[in-house]
Amino acid sequence: MSEIAPDRSPANAILRLVAAGKVTSRAQAARVTGMARSTIGLHVDQMLRDEVLTEMEEAQGARGRPAKELTVGRGAGYVVDVIFDRTNTCVAISDASAAIVQSRIIDILLNPDPKAVMEKVLGTADDLLSDHGLLHSDIRQVIASVPAPVDFHEGVTAHRSIMAGWEGIQIARILGEYFGAPALMDNDANLMALGAATTLHSDELPLLHLQLSTGIGAGLITADAKIHRGADGSAGDIGHLRIDNLADARCQCGKVGCIGAYASLHAVMSQLGIEQGADVDPRAGQKALSQMVRKADPAALAALRDAAGHLGQLTAILVDMFNPRTIVLGGPMVELSDDVLSTIRGVVYQEAMSIATRRLVISPSRLGNKAALVGAARLGADELLDGSSARSS
């Protein structure tokens, strides 16, 4: 089967294969694409002149002859990735092969001063660029990840979210105008799912990624490795589903009985009397909970197991709905205790349809708190390679 999609130019097809690590030499490019060596040579030479590709001498070729290795070059462009987080916002630069060139955590809370956060984000990005001798003109794409539902039509976070105070701030527009590049903003659960998908083989998709944190979020990656966002971008916002009749739990959204109100990390900490008001550093609460778990505090373990049981029921419904091949569980709740994963797994295998669970694999995230960044870099690279900026002919 040819690896060239019909709508791609030959140069773009070669660039994509090099960026994906599937092709590292001219000879390999000819074999994989079925194009003549001379045609490959013309396109590669042009991309070398444009610095879209680089070709470096390797010490030793496969058959003893010196081989030249193709990699993506500066001319293919770079991505600025901004992963907004309640406590640890991260700014990074990534390239057209989705490799993270450098990343830096900013020690600033998202609230209460969005303007200060944005200034620090832009300043940090400029520091990273100058560290690598890059200019704004090298940036061809910006990806922003936010821990809140995203209104795709407006490019802002939805109301009544964890990002209170950010309503109406056009994050993507501000970032895009600053770097003079197209900017996309997505919900972190979607980007975490895309990040997790990069650790899987194509036959391990579709993927359902669940982030079990202060809130509960899901991201869906389709069999062809794309984010399923739905019509408006809100697919996977599962934290406000009502699956049990626990009507007394009032949610931050104003409604009663949302699963996030009784099975999230926030809810578990509330049950245990751990302080977590708006003026309390969110890191302190998580530290207190993890200390309780480490000391095998019975109330903490019971609260986590109880929450995991509800999450298992939710997951079983999602399994019947989407029939994923793989479920990846990420977030502090999973990291706190092995019990959480095993409880969820047990409920899913018991309650979901057997046809959907026979080959289902449920595993913890391998990316930890890097998942959203890895996903943003992947999305950024896809946008670079799709856009005209990276097409040299």
Ligand SMILES: [Zn+2]
């Ligand atoms: Zn709710």
